[in-house]
Amino acid sequence: MKAPLPSNEEARLKALREYKILDTDPEQAFDDLTRLASQICETPIAVVSLVDSDRQWFKSKLGLDASETSRDVAFCAHTILQSDLFVVPDAQQDMRFSDNPLVTSGPQIRFYAGAPLLTSEDVAVGSLCAIDYVPRNLTPQQQEALEILGRQVVTQLKLRRNIAELEATLRQRQETEQALRASQEQYRSLLDLSSETIAVHVAGKLEYINAAGARLFGAVTPDQLIGKQLLDFVHPDSRAAVATRQNQVQVNQAIAINQEKLIRLDSQVIDVEMTEVPIIHSGQPATQVMIRDITALKQMKEAMLRATVAELAKQELEKEIIGRRQLEESLKEQ
Known part of the structure; x- marks a missing residue:
């Protein structure tokens, strides 16, 4: 049945x-x-x-x-x-x-x-x-x-x-981690090839900096800078402002582009533009800093300003000389 x-x-x-x-x-x-x-x-x-x-x-x-x-x-x-x-x-x-x-x-x-x-x-x-x-x-x-x-x-x-x-679940996690590592490696390769300085710090301690950053600070390799405090490379005149911005980034506040002074390993002072954004690095909150060296640009602008001031002074002097000559000739005719 x-x-x-x-x-x-x-x-x-x-x-x-x-x-x-x-x-x-x-x-x-x-x-x-x-x-x-x-x-x-x-x-x-x-x-x-x-x-x-x-x-x-x-x-x-x-x-x-x-x-x-x-x-x-x-x-x-x-x-x-x-x-x-x-x-x-x-x-x-x-x-x-x-x-x-x-x-x-x-x-x-x-x-x-x-x-x-x-x-x-x-x-x-x-x-x-x-x-x-x-x-x-x-x-x-x-x-x-x-x-x-x-x-x-x-x-x-x-x-x-x-x-x-x-x-x-473990296979899926491994595949996700593998894809994430590949993505991170690709992203890091792009950062390493960037002509601009890109660094990552956690609570001010440098965890990553690309080759351009090493050159900017006068280091032979990025490894010379890893583990150091970012504020150690900031000029005393800019240190308070940079420290304040570090705290703002940690609470996800937006940071505009700022001009600051940094100090290289050879003690040379350079002018830079800095942009900071909050990110996650190795599973913890961090800050990515983009730095552009504007020393040459600033020096060029200062030189142009000096040249402009000198040209204006020259023009004023020439006007004054011409005015005096005209006055002298007028007096002679009288």
């Missing part, structure tokens, strides 16, 4: 497939429980059966060659309708199974006992069953042991799923 479908069949199949265990290779944890069931129940056959939509598939089996059978003839299709142990003492004498091909021909099942594999939501995804070729029954102790082993099968299913989910 074909077993009816459980009332929760849709939810049951969904729960089964969430374990992602169908058609997987044998695993020692399940094989150990199957062997224990066979030994405790003293049966030649024991199986961990998972009931799919149209078949029962054996995750673990002892004493059987088949890896699956049709659900229509599966004893376990009846077991999943129960919440307790399902026992058939003699299948030939049970009208539900007397004409079942598994009884009338190979493997000629006579005795069957199955513990439903119930999830935490009381959904039966399969059974742990003990099978014999002769009619018989189980002692109360054997029945209890089979139910306990059935619960252990469910525990293994959950453990297996949790491990798979954890491994998937």
Whole structure:
């Protein structure tokens, strides 16, 4: 007799497939429980059966060659309708199974006992069953042991799923971290190639500076500057303003471009434009500083200003000389 479908069949199949265990290779944890069931129940056959939509598939089996059978003839299709142990003492004498091909021909099942594999939501995804070729029954102790082993099968299913989910999460995290590292390396390559100075500091301590920054401060390599305090390179006239801006950036305040004076390693004073923005560096709040050397530009502007002032002074002097000459000539004519 074909077993009816459980009332929760849709939810049951969904729960089964969430374990992602169908058609997987044998695993020692399940094989150990199957062997224990066979030994405790003293049966030649024991199986961990998972009931799919149209078949029962054996995750673990002892004493059987088949890896699956049709659900229509599966004893376990009846077991999943129960919440307790399902026992058939003699299948030939049970009208539900007397004409079942598994009884009338190979493997000629006579005795069957199955513990439903119930999830935490009381959904039966399969059974742990003990099978014999002769009619018989189980002692109360054997029945209890089979139910306990059935619960252990469910525990293994959950453990297996949790491990798979954890491994998937770890793989995803590793892929994300790898992509992030690649992105960071690409970004750092762009920073290293920049002609402008770009530095990163955490609470004022330099964590990164590009090659252009090393040249700006008179260092041979950026490593000479890593770990030093940015304020150590700021001219005393600019130190208070720069320190104030560092505090503002730490609370995510916008900072406009500012002109300051810095001191190189060779003690040369340079004029720069500085822009600071808050960022996250190595998982902690930091500040990215962009510095442009305007010393030459400022010197050129100052030289142009001096030249302009000198030209204006020259023009005024020439006007004054011309005026005096005109006055002298006017006096002579009188």
